[in-house]
Amino acid sequence: MPYQVILVGASGLIGSHLLYTLIESAEISRILLVLRKPLNISISKVHELIVNFDELEHFSAEIKGDIMFSCLGTTKAATPDSGQYRKIDFEYPLGLAEIGIRNGVSQFHLVSSFGADASASNSYLKLKGELENELKKLSIPSLHIYQPSLLTGKRKESRLLEKFAISAFKLIDPLLTGPLKKFRSIRAETVARAMLNQSLKELKGTFIYPSIQIQELA
Template structure:
């Protein structure tokens, strides 16, 4: 394979941290750029940290592969509008900037049940992002639709923890079409993204939880 460059959005988050570690140890990536609001305490000769204001961002970087791990909660964001900016507006804007700059692959974390026409705000927002990214016509677009993402988060998400607990209890019963609802680890999700970056061909690819789980 040819040497590649990467841009990671959300590198300080649960999945983003795992992904950054994987790519820094991946010899195919000669440079990894991360957009952060404040510096992360990692030093590596192939790592470039860019402190950015996502509201003002209007430039691009050298990146053959763009990994989007941006995501928040309405509680943390403070409102539905603020949530939408993080989970829809910023990824869409950066995807367009990077496509114009020559990026070949865009790999994004969406969610199971994403549907632009859903009556559920969260699912509708994720669906709107998928639709917007599809319309950009990236040479290769990989959309990851995990169910609950397991791992040690910095912030408390009580509702999510309850959901994960229930999902883990009933996981053995999730077979056939229900396999897409199986919870997955953040590390497995990051590994799945890395693998897709190396092996996915041109076109749009949907990676569901059951496929992500195979990396655990």
């Protein structure tokens, strides 16, 4: 049956690819974009809900669908304020998941990170791990967590260190074989395709996909 989906983070690297993938899919009948600023997309099955993410509960009655995809995320460089950083990477996705469950969302798909671990010394990986743990506590009927390694693809903003890393990985990736294959970089559109594919399988339970498995699922 056709699905109505909710996509948060559609302006980001993975989110923008996922939006295109959802639009192209005949299995998706309606796409609700939860946004801070409008994208002004003129496609009949795409609907935009402009919200204040600090007041998500005020918009909860409109955040409805069968499947929710969260591609929210930021970096320390883009969001140096630690409080705002935590909101974007932890509080907003968790709040959206809670609203979705109340409104009958049966699937929640989260873009996390390779190495996410609540006990990690790295603050980025620690926060991602904490979010994963909190989502698991919500008893979501179908929870899917994607842990991609270094993402490749064209971003709107410039990240010099990331560009250097991507260039380096183009040379390194072919050398990463066997157990090291899990460290290979991954294209954003590959993650997006895997997310759509898994959402159409109607799986029940909690699923965590490391980067190497995401490649296979796409």
